[in-house]
Amino acid sequence: MTDADRFEAFVREYQDMVFATAVRLLGSATEAEDISQTVFLRAFQRFAVISTSPTAAGWLKTVTTNLCLNHLSRYRARWQFFSELDRPEDDESYEARVPSRSAGAGQQLQEADRQARLERALRELPDHQRVPLVLFHFESMTYQEIASTLRVSLGKVKTDIHRGRESLKKELSFGDESD
C-alpha cells in the first residue's frame, strides 16, 4: 500500500468525525467542510507521525476544535458583540424553524425525525450558546476549561449553556408532545 493509499484510507476513516466536530461548532456545513479540508492538509504534513499514532483521533479533534474557534473569533466579528446581547427573537422564531412533523410510519422514523430536529436546532443556536454547549456535551470539557478556551468569564459560560439548553429543551418537549 502506497503512502497515498494510506492517506486516503486515513481520511475515509476520520472524515465524518472531523466534519461532525466542525459542523457542530460552526453551525455551517460549508464552513465545516473548509475547516475539515484544512485539518486533513495539516494531517498530511505530519502524516508520518500521525498515521502510526494511537492518539490520531484526539489530535484531529484538537486541531479541528482550535481551527473552528479561531475561525469563529477571526471571521465572525459579531461573535463577541452578539454574545453580550439577549436574543429573545430566537425563542419566538423557534417553532418556525422546525419543519412540520412528518407522518413517520414507524417509531424509528419518528426517532430519526426527532434527532434531525434536535441536530438542526443545535446548529441554529447562536454561536455564543452553541459553542460552549458543544464543548461541554461533545468534547467533555468542564465549564472552567470552556471559559479559559473561549476567554470569557465562568459566569457567562454557565449562562450561555443554560440558555442553549433551554432552547433545546423546547425542541425535546416539542418532540414529546407530538408523540
Place this chain on the structure above:
Amino acid sequence: MNQTDLQQLLDRELKQLPLPRAPEALLSKVLAVTVHQAPAASPSGWLAWPRAWQLVSAAALIALVAGAWSLLQIAHPMDFVWRAVGEAPGRVGGVVQGASEASTLVRVFWEVVLKPVAAYVSVLAIAFGLACALLWTAVERLALGGASER
C-alpha cells in the same frame, strides 16, 4: 425539570445523535490538493522515539558522561588493571607493559591538550544541541502546523 435533570437528559440525547456525514466532495478535494505532494519524511532512529523517552535517554547520557568524567578525576582505574596484569611473566608481561605505556601516553595527551578545553567544548555542544532542538520545535509549530493553535 431542574437544571441537573435537563443537563443529563440533553447530554444523553445529544450523544445519541448520529454523526453528521462528511460531504462526498471532501475526500476528493483533500486528495486533489495532496496528490502532487509527498508526505513529510518519517523521522527515524532517536527522532522517532516518544518525547518522554528522548528526554530520559538524553538525561541518562548526560549523567553517564558526567559520571565518567568524575571517575576520571578521582582515579585512573586502568592503572590497577595494568599493575595486576603486568606482574605476569614472559611475553604477556611485555604486551601489558606496552599497553600501559600507551595508556600513559593517551592520558598525558588528555591532560595536556584536551582537558583544558573539554569543559568549554561540552558546554558549547550542549548549548548548540538545545538551540537546534528549540529551533526545530519552533519550525515544526509555525511552518508545519501543530495541535496547539491557540
